[in-house]
Amino acid sequence: MAQKGSGSAAPEALVVTMKAEPDGALMLRSVELVARRSRVRFSFPGEADIASALSGPASAEMASLARKALERPGMLAMPDHVARLGGLVLSDCSVIVAGAVDGGEQIMVRFNRHRGALLTFFAEGSHARRALAGDAEALMIEALEKAYMPLFDFAQHIERLLERGELTPGTPPVDALISINRRIQALQVYRALMREAVADGAPALPPSPPPLRLASSR
Numbered sequence: 001m002a003q004k005g006s007g008s009a010a011p012e013a014l015v016v017t018m019k020a021e022p023d024g025a026l027m028l029r030s031v032e033l034v035a036r037r038s039r040v041r042f043s044f045p046g047e048a049d050i051a052s053a054l055s056g057p058a059s060a061e062m063a064s065l066a067r068k069a070l071e072r073p074g075m076l077a078m079p080d081h082v083a084r085l086g087g088l089v090l091s092d093c094s095v096i097v098a099g100a101v102d103g104g105e106q107i108m109v110r111f112n113r114h115r116g117a118l119l120t121f122f123a124e125g126s127h128a129r130r131a132l133a134g135d136a137e138a139l140m141i142e143a144l145e146k147a148y149m150p151l152f153d154f155a156q157h158i159e160r161l162l163e164r165g166e167l168t169p170g171t172p173p174v175d176a177l178i179s180i181n182r183r184i185q186a187l188q189v190y191r192a193l194m195r196e197a198v199a200d201g202a203p204a205l206p207p208s209p210p211p212l213r214l215a216s217s218r
Contacts, residue, residue, distance in 0.1 A: 013112050014090060014121070016062060018050065020105040026066055028053045029106075031128065033118065042128040053128075057085040058121045066107050069095040073105070088116035089149070116149055148187060155184040 013034040019027045028050045032041045050059040061083045069076050076095040083090040090111040100106040122129035158181045161167045167174050 013110060014114055014118070015111075016109045018062065018066060018107045018109070019100055020066060020070060020107060022104050026050050026063055028062075031121070042131070053123055053126055055085065055120055055123050058088075059123075061085060061090075062109060065093070065095055065109055069097045069107055069109075070105060073097040083111070085116075085120065087120045087149070088114065088118060090114050115152070151184045151187065155181050 015032040092112040
């Protein structure tokens with residue numbers, strides 16, 4: 001594993017570099033976690049098969065993207081693409097395909113947004129997964145991310161229902177949902193502050209939000 005930069009800022013982008021062999025085999029060359037102040041790269045000099053280096057959902061997603069990109073060599077932009085890989089969600093994707101100097105095609109996949117447990121991108125027992133799991137702070141962040149994800153998904157669903165007019169404010173049940181939704185959205189701020197605190201080495205986390213009060217049923 002090669003590491004560049006310093007600090008433990010939360011990754012902002014995930015970059016996967018693969019190689020499509022002339023016989024069709026898809027090999028993994030590297031995975032990079034890119035953050036504002038650091039970059040961590042996991043290299044695979046032996047070009048590991050993606051199915052052995054990545055988790056099942058991750059390897060299936062990378063294979064699917066590679067097939068699409070190989071049909072249209074060059075750059076493929078997919079800003080609306082969302083990959084849900086169990087405890088990890090990746091979005092805002094772009095893929096670049098170019099000829100590899102040692103034969104075959106090189107495929108670079110970049111996700112500019114992510115949320116969830118990055119550990120789950122790698123296969124169980126893999127070197128990369130063990131290396132990430134060695135950071136207690138990273139484990140804490142990922143555990144909280146897993147707890148946040150269902151809440152954020154619920155909030156997005158409520159927002160879509162409100163935008164489509166399928167929920168009408170003014171009744172106790174709907175007002176209660178709106179109240180809950182606002183509190184979930186507020187967690188986004190605490191989540192960002194927590195990430196910054198861990199990245200900067202600060203020992204304290206932001207204070208807990210006040211108790212939730214649902215809309216009155218009277």
